[in-house]
Amino acid sequence: MPSPANPLERPAPGPITSQLARAQAKLDYLKGLNDEQREAVLTTEGPLLVLAGAGTGKTRVLTTRIAHILTERKARGSEILSVTFTNKAAREMKERIGKLVGSTVEGMPWLGTFHSIGARILRRHAELADLKSDFTILDTDDQIRLIKQLLDAENIDEKRWPARQFANMLDTWKNRGLLPKDVSPADSGSFANGRGTRLYADYQARLKVLNAADFGDLLLENIRIFREYPDVLAHYHRQFKYMLVDEYQDSNVAQYLWLRLLAQGKPASEANICVVGDDDQSIYGWRGAEVDNILRFEKDFPGAKVIKLERNYRSTSNILKAASTLIANNESRLGKTLQTDVGETGEKLTVTSVWDSEEEARQIGEEIEQYQRQGESLNSMAILVRASHQMRELEERFITLGLNYRVIGGPRFYERKEIRDAIAYLRVIANPADSLSFERIVNVPKRGLGDSTVQLLHNTARAANTNLVSATRMLLETEELKPKQRTTLRELLAQFDDWSARLQGLPHYELAEQVLDESGYTAMWQADKSPDSPGRLENLKELVRSMEEFETLGGFLEHISLVMDRDTVEAEDAVTIMTLHSAKGLEYDTVFLPGWEEGLFPSQRSMDELGRAGLEEERRLAYVGITRGKKRVRLSMAQNRRIRGLWQSALPSRFIDELPPEVVDVKDTGSGYGGYTYGGGAAGRFNFADPFESVYNTPGWQRAKAQQSSRKGGGPLTIEGELVARSVDIGSDRSPYETGQRVFHLKFGYGEISAIEGNKLTIDFDKAGRKKVLESFVSKA
DNA sequence: CGTAGGATGTTTTTT
DNA sequence: ACATCCTACG
Numbered sequence: 176m177p178s179p180a181n182p183l184e185r186p187a188p189g190p191i192t193s194q195l196a197r198a199q200a201k202l203d204y205l206k207g208l209n210d211e212q213r214e215a216v217l218t219t220e221g222p223l224l225v226l227a228g229a230g231t232g233k234t235r236v237l238t239t240r241i242a243h244i245l246t247e248r249k250a251r252g253s254e255i256l257s258v259t260f261t262n263k264a265a266r267e268m269k270e271r272i273g274k275l276v277g278s279t280v281e282g283m284p285w286l287g288t289f290h291s292i293g294a295r296i297l298r299r300h301a302e303l304a305d306l307k308s309d310f311t312i313l314d315t316d317d318q319i320r321l322i323k324q325l326l327d328a329e330n331i332d333e334k335r336w337p338a339r340q341f342a343n344m345l346d347t348w349k350n351r352g353l354l355p356k357d358v359s360p361a362d363s364g365s366f367a368n369g370r371g372t373r374l375y376a377d378y379q380a381r382l383k384v385l386n387a388a389d390f391g392d393l394l395l396e397n398i399r400i401f402r403e404y405p406d407v408l409a410h411y412h413r414q415f416k417y418m419l420v421d422e423y424q425d426s427n428v429a430q431y432l433w434l435r436l437l438a439q440g441k442p443a444s445e446a447n448i449c450v451v452g453d454d455d456q457s458i459y460g461w462r463g464a465e466v467d468n469i470l471r472f473e474k475d476f477p478g479a480k481v482i483k484l485e486r487n488y489r490s491t492s493n494i495l496k497a498a499s500t501l502i503a504n505n506e507s508r509l510g511k512t513l514q515t516d517v518g519e520t521g522e523k524l525t526v527t528s529v530w531d532s533e534e535e536a537r538q539i540g541e542e543i544e545q546y547q548r549q550g551e552s553l554n555s556m557a558i559l560v561r562a563s564h565q566m567r568e569l570e571e572r573f574i575t576l577g578l579n580y581r582v583i584g585g586p587r588f589y590e591r592k593e594i595r596d597a598i599a600y601l602r603v604i605a606n607p608a609d610s611l612s613f614e615r616i617v618n619v620p621k622r623g624l625g626d627s628t629v630q631l632l633h634n635t636a637r638a639a640n641t642n643l644v645s646a647t648r649m650l651l652e653t654e655e656l657k658p659k660q661r662t663t664l665r666e667l668l669a670q671f672d673d674w675s676a677r678l679q680g681l682p683h684y685e686l687a688e689q690v691l692d693e694s695g696y697t698a699m700w701q702a703d704k705s706p707d708s709p710g711r712l713e714n715l716k717e718l719v720r721s722m723e724e725f726e727t728l729g730g731f732l733e734h735i736s737l738v739m740d741r742d743t744v745e746a747e748d749a750v751t752i753m754t755l756h757s758a759k760g761l762e763y764d765t766v767f768l769p770g771w772e773e774g775l776f777p778s779q780r781s782m783d784e785l786g787r788a789g790l791e792e793e794r795r796l797a798y799v800g801i802t803r804g805k806k807r808v809r810l811s812m813a814q815n816r817r818i819r820g821l822w823q824s825a826l827p828s829r830f831i832d833e834l835p836p837e838v839v840d841v842k843d844t845g846s847g848y849g850g851y852t853y854g855g856g857a858a859g860r861f862n863f864a865d866p867f868e869s870v871y872n873t874p875g876w877q878r879a880k881a882q883q884s885s886r887k888g889g890g891p892l893t894i895e896g897e898l899v900a901r902s903v904d905i906g907s908d909r910s911p912y913e914t915g916q917r918v919f920h921l922k923f924g925y926g927e928i929s930a931i932e933g934n935k936l937t938i939d940f941d942k943a944g945r946k947k948v949l950e951s952f953v954s955k956a
Numbered sequence: 957c958g959t960a961g962g963a964t965g966t967t968t969t970t971t
Numbered sequence: 972a973c974a975t976c977c978t979a980c981g
Contacts, residue, residue, distance in 0.1 A: 261971075290971050314971095337965090390971055461969065562968045564972090584970085625957045737971075756969045778968055796969085819966075819972065 204239055204246075204275055208232075215449075215482045216240045219249060219417065222476030223449040224469070228513045229498070229802035230489030230762065233451055237419060238268055240449065241283075242275035244417055252282030256415040256437065258289050260422045260459075262738045264760060265291075268421070285415070289430050291737045293393035297400075300407055304396040305383040309606050309729055312736035313382075313389045316595075317611045318342050321385075325377055328637060329370070336367045345375060349391025350463030352398060352429040355379065384642055386608040394429045401436040412440025416447060422759075423452035423472070427463035435475065444478040454509045455502050456799050458756060460785065460792045470509065487513045489762050489805050491521025493838040497808070498801040500835040505791045517805075524801075525842045526771075526831055527811040532565070535769050535813045536572035542809065543578060543750055546765060553579055555764035557751040559800050561776040564818070565769065566752050573750070583753035589735050593700065593711040594718055598735060600690050601683075603644070604674050605728050610636065610643035617643075620699035622667065628660050644668070670694065683731065684722035691715060755800045766804035771797075771812045772825035797830045912936060918955055 205213055215225050215236045227233035241257060244250055259265045265287050272283065285292060294312065301308040313321070322338040322345075344366055348358055355376040363371035382388060388396065401408040418438060420426070426434070438446040450472060457466045473479050487495055492515040499513055529535045543556055560566060566582060573580045588594060596619055599612035607613075617632075618624040636646035650656055651665050674690055681689075691697045697715065700708045725731035751763070770776055777793035785792065801808055812827050912918065916928045918938060926940035939945050 288971065339966095393971085458969075462971085564967070567972095621958080623957065627957085754969060775968090780968065817972085 204242055208235075208239065209486055211482050211484050211486070212236050212239075215484070216243050218449075218480055218482070219244055219247075220447060221444070222446050222472075222479035224423075224472045224479050224481045225449065225451040225484065226469075226481065226509060226511060227451055227453055227484040228487060228511050229453065229456060229799070230487040231484035231513070232486075232488060233453075233484065234264075234267065234271065234421075234760070236484070237421060237451055238271040238275060240419065241268075241272050245276050250416040253284055254414060254416040255283065255285060255419070256292070256417070257283065257286040257419040258292060258421065258434075259286075260288065260425050261757075262288055262291075263757075264288075264421055267760075288737070289426075289433070290390060290393045291733075293397050293433070294388075294733065294737060296411070297388065297393055297396050300400050300404075303400045303404060303407070304388075304392075306388065307386050307606075309386070311385070311387040311602055311606050311609045311612070312393070312733070313387050313611070314736065315342065315390075317387075318345075318389050320611055320614075321381060322374075322378065324633065325374060325381065326367075329367075329374070329377075331367050331370070341366055341371075341374065344371065345378065345389075346391060347463060348375065349389075349395050350427040350429050352395060352432045354395070354399065384608065384640060385610050386606050386642075387611070391429070394433050398429065398432050398436065401433075408436060408439070411437055415440075418446070418448040420448070420450040421452075422456075423450035424454050424457040424466055424469045425452070425459045425464045426468050428465055428468075429463075431465065431468045438476075443476045446476055448476065453511075455505075455511070455795055456759060458759065458792060458796050458799060460788065461781065466507070483511055485511055485514055486516045488516050490515065490802060491517055491519045491806060493521045493523055494801060494804050494806075494808050496838050497524050497834050498798050501801065501830060501833050502794065502798040504833050505794055507788075507791065522807050523838050523840045524808045524810065524834065525840045526827075526834075527809065527842045528827065529811060529813050531815040532568050532770075532813045532817065533572075535811050536568045538811065539569065539767050539769065539809075540572050540576050540578060542767075544576065551764065553748045553750045556767070557753065557758065557761070557763040557765070557803065558767040558769065559753060559755045559758045559803060561755055561770050561778060561796070563754055565775075569752055569769075579747060579749035581747075581749045581751055583751060584757040588714070588717075591711070591714060593714055596696065597687070597691060597715055597718055598732070600694060600696070601687060601728060602732060603671060604678060604686075604690070605732055607644045607671070607675070608642040613643045616694075616696075617667070620695045622663050624660055624663060628656070628664075631655065644671075678728065682723075683725075683728040684719050686728075687719050687722055691719075755796050758803050759799050762803055762805055764805050765807040765809070766800070768800050768808065768810045769813075770816075771810050771828035771831055772816065773828055774823070774825060775816065775818075776828050777830070794830065794833075797828075912955075916955070 205216065208216065209232075212232055212235065215223065216239045219240070225233070225236060227236065237257075241255060244255060245252060257268065259268060269283065269286060272286075284295075287295075297304060297306070298308045298310070301310060319338045319342050322341050323333060326333050326336065326338060326341075344362075348362070355372050358372050358375060360369075360372075363369055363375075365371060367374065382392070401411075415437060418434070420434060434448070438448045440446075450469070452469045454466055454469055457464060457469075460466070473481065490498075495513050495515050502508070527535075527538060529538055539558060543553070546556065547553065558569060560569075563584075570580065570582065572578075589598070596616055599615040602609045602612040603616070614629060617629065632643050632646055632650065635650055636643050639646060639649065641649075647664055647668060651661060651668070656664065670693065674686060674693075677686055677689070697712065700711050700715075703711075722728075722731050725734060773779075776797070777790055781789040781793055783789075810831065812831065813825065815822055815824050817823070912928055912931060914928050914931060917925065918928060918936075919925055924940055926938040928936050929939050929945065930937040937945065
């Protein structure tokens with residue numbers, strides 16, 4: 176964002192600040208804004224919809240608006256509700272507001288994600304939801320384990336009705352703001368022969384027993400409380416004088432209802448609610464986001480002012496043109512036209528076709544190194560992938576190259592087993608009713624408490640409608656447990672009592688250390704001989720260290736439930752690798768967009784499940800990807816890719832064809848088996864009919880060409896990925912095959928190897944003629 | 957009760 | 972390819 180260095184590094188205006196000084200400050204922060212932006216900042220009263228295209232200074236408007244409200248003393252920080260979708264966005268806003276107004280950030284307790292604010296409100300009124308204020312927030316994993324227990328208790332075959340599927344249904348219902356009683360019979364019927372609603376109700380009841388809430392509840396319970404207790408809602412009406420919502424196009428029905436309830440303190444036409452969004456960047460439809468929310472804002476809040484931000488300060492006109500042309504293929508949009516303000520045509524976009532994903536990674540690595548030699552920083556480059564499994568190969572390549580990279584949103588720290596175990600201990604200390612956590616660690620490390628014992632605990636808990644810990648206490652009074660297990664459990668509970676007591680007089684991070692020691696958990700990993708156990712011990716230390724940043728154990732646990740991402744340290748120069756979804760809102764000089772292949776991007780699954788809407792969402796994702804680039808956008812596609820262990824050949828993504836040819840260079844190609852030909856777009860310049868007759872430059876192409884030069888005409892070389900690569904006990908670069916050997920191929924039948932190149936074999940098939948195939952497609956005849 | 961090894965499902969995206 | 976779940980055995 177081209178915001179000039181901000182001159183506002185000054186303390187917040189104190190009571191003695193003069194009118195004049197304030198007027199001056201106002202001038203300062205309004206300075207670099209264009210007319211529309213300024214209007215969006217100054218229109219503080221009444222409903223306002225800001226349609227902000229990519230790179231038009233959306234965050235700047237939001238933060239300046241808050242700064243404006245604060246400096247004008249229209250409201251205090253605690254009276255502004257400001258919701259974002261992701262933690263990253265919330266963090267960034269806090270930072271930028273801090274820069275604008277100085278120290279006031281701590282005074283913005285209601286700036287956060289929907290879920291963190293929902294949790295905050297729910298904790299205050301927990302008793303109205305049959306919870307205690309220290310309730311545990313369940314993640315998907317816990318949720319599924321709980322559902323499994325329920326299915327088990329109901330004698331529902333988990334094979335036929337997978338817990339995961341029910342978890343998804345629950346999510347959908349909760350995202351739509353539906354309580355058990357609101358679920359339609361049709362919806363209910365779609366699981367376990369009509370038992371859906373009952374299970375939902377049982378699940379909710381079980382959550383109360385465990386003193387727990389899932390993600391959906393954080394908002395849904397808010398909504399229920401607001402509806403059932405008008406005095407509570409009235410309190411928040413008084414509290415929130417201004418409401419701001421970021422990325423409104425990503426909000427779902429529950430979030431919409433939540434906002435609408437909170438905005439009801441005034442007549443709709445006077446509500447001080449400002450939503451900012453871009454329908455072209457709506458990419459969360461799959462988890463219940465309703466673009467409709469943004470489309471009907473004017474109906475919900477009559478008289479709402481609508482401001483469009485269309486001046487793009489980020490990308491060159493070539494990039495902008497490519498993105499606009501692409502997104503114009505979508506039917507359902509409000510329609511905005513981005514105008515460049517950068518004033519540079521810039522480089523053309525490039526599309527590179529490579530043989531496989533390995534070569535794609537190599538290609539990207541080379542280019543990055545080349546730019547680096549030209550003095551560009553790694554921080555200014557990013558690789559945006561459709562699916563996280565694309566990351567691995569890139570990482571491997573960068574490791575061999577010694578190229579610094581960072582992965583955003585990859586495997587999460589808090590999802591590691593050892594971390595989750597440690598947290599389970601802490602959760603039980605904080606909330607002894609948390610049966611899921613108790614169950615997780617009751618026999619970790621091994622204490623000789625096996626399935627049958629745990630089953631007994633479960634049965635007792637269910638019969639008494641209570642949690643595992645108190646069920647255990649009950650059992651200890653009886654003879655039902657075998658003596659050995661009885662002693663073990665008694666000791667374990669005594670330990671937990673002891674730890675809970677210690678929490679009063681000890682910093683929680685010291686307690687955590689003692690817990691890990693005394694429970695034998697640390698010792699367990701120390702005794703473990705596997706190569707990753709040192710790393711796990713290191714992670715545990717890191718966990719304890721990170722606890723020091725929090726005031727209380729509760730605060731820490733809240734953080735890890737809601738803020739799953741780690742703070743990314745940007746100190747080092749490194750290339751960023753992340754998914755397109757997590758790239759929204761970011762920008763880089765150079766953006767690499769690998770994997771533009773049919774099936775992967777647009778994702779087959781998305782199209783299967785949502786049809787045209789799915790495709791349009793994928794296209795918006797492509798739009799997001801391209802508009803991340805400021806100066807340079809490089810797309811690529813691999814003709815062959817290994818997905819879940821099997822090779823698949825792919826066609827270029829239709830999105831490539833939708834790019835305007837005049838701003839795209841088709842750099843190196845060699846794509847498109849099967850004679851498939853696209854129309855007039857950029858991909859029109861791929862030589863699909865016979866890719867082996869043009870001049871190409873990539874090493875991969877030349878290799879392919881060397882192998883296949885003799886292939887003429889012949890049928891389309893379509894390969895329906897089938898055989899899983901066999902693990903062969905031969906050095907990695909040596910092929911298990913040799914020339915002259917007879918082999919069998921699922922599609923082409925028997926043949927004889929005529930040449931070997933890496934994992935690619937040229938084979939003279941008895942029936943199909945000479946073909947080049949991947950080694951993993953054939954077996955020895 | 958615990959373990960090893962095989963069968964199975966899974967992953968597109970995230971709070 | 973990977974992780975989790977399941978089953979058979981010690």
